[in-house]
Amino acid sequence: MPRPVTPLQKKLIDCYQRGFPVTPHPYADIAAAIGSTEDAVINALADLQDRKILSRIGATYATGRAGASTLAAMAAPAENLEKIAHLISGFTGINHNYEREDKLNLWFVITGPDQEAIRQTTRAITDATGLAVHHMPMIEHYRLDLGFPLSWN
Amino acid sequence: MELGTLHKKLIAALKDGLPLVPEPYAALAEKLDVETGRLCQALEELHDGGIINRFGLIVHHRALGYDANAMCVFDIDDARVSETGRAIATLPYVTLCYQRDRVPGVWPYNLYCMIHGRDRLTVKSQIRHLVARLDLAAIPHRVLFSRRCFSQCGGDYGQADNPGTVTPLPTPMPGEYHDPA
Numbered sequence: 555m556p557r558p559v560t561p562l563q564k565k566l567i568d569c570y571q572r573g574f575p576v577t578p579h580p581y582a583d584i585a586a587a588i589g590s591t592e593d594a595v596i597n598a599l600a601d602l603q604d605r606k607i608l609s610r611i612g613a614t615y616a617t618g619r620a621g622a623s624t625l626a627a628m629a630a631p632a633e634n635l636e637k638i639a640h641l642i643s644g645f646t647g648i649n650h651n652y653e654r655e656d657k658l659n660l661w662f663v664i665t666g667p668d669q670e671a672i673r674q675t676t677r678a679i680t681d682a683t684g685l686a687v688h689h690m691p692m693i694e695h696y697r698l699d700l701g702f703p704l705s706w707n
Numbered sequence: 708m709e710l711g712t713l714h715k716k717l718i719a720a721l722k723d724g725l726p727l728v729p730e731p732y733a734a735l736a737e738k739l740d741v742e743t744g745r746l747c748q749a750l751e752e753l754h755d756g757g758i759i760n761r762f763g764l765i766v767h768h769r770a771l772g773y774d775a776n777a778m779c780v781f782d783i784d785d786a787r788v789s790e791t792g793r794a795i796a797t798l799p800y801v802t803l804c805y806q807r808d809r810v811p812g813v814w815p816y817n818l819y820c821m822i823h824g825r826d827r828l829t830v831k832s833q834i835r836h837l838v839a840r841l842d843l844a845a846i847p848h849r850v851l852f853s854r855r856c857f858s859q860c861g862g863d864y865g866q867a868d869n870p871g872t873v874t875p876l877p878t879p880m881p882g883e884y885h886d887p888a
Contacts, residue, residue, distance in 0.1 A: 578743070656849065656851045696804040698760065
């Protein structure tokens with residue numbers, strides 16, 4: 555059984571998926587706000603990171619504002635899917651690379667400083683895999699929130 | 708707002724996350740060779756300019772048991788897509804909803820929404836609720852649950868002086884993905 559997430563860790567996730575303090579001592583400020591200590595907060599976060607629950611403390615960006623990105627998909631032969639997926643994950647700027655249940659079975663996001671970088675990465679992936687990479691760039695968003703409240707059952 | 712060099716450097720540095728030390732912004736500033744005050748100001752500007760839409764703990768939902776992740780796609784008439792997207796976005800269990808380009812001859816779908824849940828049965832009933840509530844049963848649609856996750860990390864938007872690097876890693880790291888439980 556994996557170790558359970560501690561009450562302090564749950565509180566940190568519940569309270570700080572957004573609005574993380576930009577202050578000289580943010581972890582001490584968080585500790586003061588939730589009744590803990592700076593050391594305990596840092597250790598709890600480091601433990602979440604070690605256990606691959608916390609990806610990072612960082613930012614998500616409004617689409618198209620911090621650079622260019624597009625959703626992309628390809629139909630990878632099942633027998634080579636894993637190899638192809640790892641190959642794609644190895645390119646700079648790839649994130650959210652998922653196998654999904656469809657003929658288009660590999661879905662990923664290509665990011666880069668500009669559209670030209672996206673084109674280069676796409677060409678490189680096509681060259682490396684021999685497979686067509688389809689782009690589904692965003693036109694309009696209605697909801698973008700992966701910082702949703704979690705349930706702890 | 709126009710991004711300056713420091714904004715771009717900061718965005719690139721934040722990809723690895725804020726360091727877990729008592730004064731993380733000072734540590735980041737030292738790495739980027741700027742004063743801490745200037746770095747914090749640049750970060751504030753990214754917030755205020757609407758470039759950053761969320762700043763905080765970014766969690767791997769799968770590691771917390773959220774491994775039923777469904778992408779629902781609809782082929783909706785262009786005239787109705789915005790209105791439908793906004794209606795879907797109000798449903799509490801929908802985490803992402805957007806309109807995307809179709810791929811002619813390959814992928815006719817133009818409206819996407821995501822539901823992240825702990826179990827497939829719940830997510831499937833939420834999808835049924837969504838389809839019924841918005842009267843979408845007659846609209847061509849498809850549900851793609853995720854299977855394996857091969858990478859989930861921050862976007863790499865590069866830097867002004869380092870555009871478009873395409874560098875495959877020598878070896879993929881097996882620890883980078885996890886099978887759904």
